[in-house]
Amino acid sequence: MNMMLSSARSFKKPTKLGAQQFIICHYAGDVAYDIDGFVEKNKDTVGKLITETMANSKQVIIKAIYQPLYQAAEAAAGASSLKGNSLSNQFRT
Secondary structure, three states: OHHHOOOOOOOOOOOOOOOEEEEEEEEEEEEEOOOOOHHOOOEEOOOOOHHHHHHHOHHHHHHHHHHHHHHHHHHHHHHOOHHHHHHHHHHHO
């Protein structure tokens, strides 16, 4: 992951060698996320109705954000037993 995201300005490597975490530079400061259990902790689902509604928004920016998520959720619905598009699926996408 460090190799893939090394050029991203909002991503930092952990300060400790071998640390099981990653750091994201948010507007309010740096936040360290532990890798262990990260996906399990972030299985909050975004309802299909909400994603579909936002994907069909008249606001261009809202539509641009949600349309790919809705399309990914639709594609995943056929290949997965998950209901909705979980936050962990969004991270994978």
